[in-house]
Amino acid sequence: MLIKFFCPRWGSESLSWDxxxxxxxxxGYHGVESPVSLEEEEKKDMKTALDKYELLFIGQYYQSFDSNLEVNKxxxxxxxxxxxxxxxxxxxxxxxxxxxxAQQxxxxxxxxxxxxxxxxILIAHETHRNKALFAAHITMNLLNQNPEVKITADFSHWCNVSESLLEEQEKALKIAIERTVHIHARVGNSQSAQVSDPRSKQWxxxxxxxxxxxxxxVENRAASNSNLLTITPEFGPYPYMPAIPFTKMPIANQWDINVYMMNLLKERYHLYN
Incomplete structure (x- = not known):
């Protein structure tokens, strides 16, 4: 099994695609994870840059804002x-x-x-606040009811929602781990979906x-003879990133943190590089 690492476009929108x-x-990333604009010119720029630098691509959908189910669909x-x-x-x-x-x-x-x-095409449903899979116990029920669903594991959200490190939710974690095909490698805590800086010993x-x-x-994917696991270090910019009051100056560098997390995991899972 190979592990490939993807860089989030989130937080770097000010840069041109090239x-x-x-x-x-x-x-040293293998690819990019990003939503895709409905505007043809930006989509063309995106594809041109991805092809030019021979980067893999993970598409991201997050635009589920409408409370009307039919419009949402x-x-x-x-x-x-x-x-x-x-x-x-x-x-x-x-x-x-x-x-x-649950039916909706x-x-x-x-x-x-x-x-x-x-x-x-494989679709991985993300464990994300405000979405269907917003909490560990809710996700467990939905995964049991929908056996075909695969997920993007972003457990930082669940820590925030439950105000815990999920110590009492082992059953939910077990089924989530078994269904995971993609990881968002962000570290959360009981009060936030993102710690200020994972390089600090306080976290x-x-x-x-x-x-x-x-x-x-990783162990589950390897044991199931999967060919690939994908990981996106996904620490975000302000307001995910804490900032200094009044100035909105981020207290750490988002790009550097994500690169750090990628390299940490590359070393940890070096057998799959």
Whole structure:
């Protein structure tokens, strides 16, 4: 099994696609994870840069803002087809809403499953606040009810939602780990989905907890004879990144943190490089 690392576009939108992809390539990432604009000119620039620097691509869908399920479904499918035009390795999807019923979210999972089968593309539903898989216990129930669903594991959100390091949610973690095909490697804590800087010893317990979960995902994917596991270090900019009051100056460098996390995991999982 190989492990490939992807750089988030999130936080680097001020760079042109060419400058961004050059920087990504120079840091040693294998690819980019990003949403895809509906504007043809930007989409063309994006594809040109990805091809120029020979970078893999993971598409990202997050635009599930509408509380009307039927509108949500239409927009979901529109964005999935738009992402597909750039030949993604897989699609990370922030599917559904936390206030939808289990049946309503199931309709979105079913739509994704049909799309996935029709287009031979893997969709990983992200464990994200405000979305269908916003909490560990809710996700456990939905995964049991929807056995075809695969996930992007971003357990930092669950730590924030539950105000814990999930010490009492081992059953939920077990099924989530078994269904994970993609990781967002961000470290959260009981009060936030992002620690200020994982390089600081003050977050040692939080980092260790996340590393242990990621280790289990790697072990599970390898044991199931999977060919590939993808990881995106996804520490975000302000307001995910804490900032100095009044100035909004971030207290750490997002880019450097994500590169640090990639290199930490490359070393930790060097057998899969």
């Amino acid at each position: 400058d961004f992809c050059l920087k990504v390539k120079q840091e 239409i927009e979901f499918e529109q964005h999935l087809y738009n992402i597909l035009e750039l030949n993604p390795l897989l699609i990370d999807s922030q599917t559904g809403k936390d206030y939808f019923t 979210n199931k309709e979105l999972f079913d739509l994704a499953s049909i799309f996935s089968n029709d287009n031979n 040692g317990s939080e980092l260790e907890a996340h590393l242990n979960w990621w280790d289990k995902i």
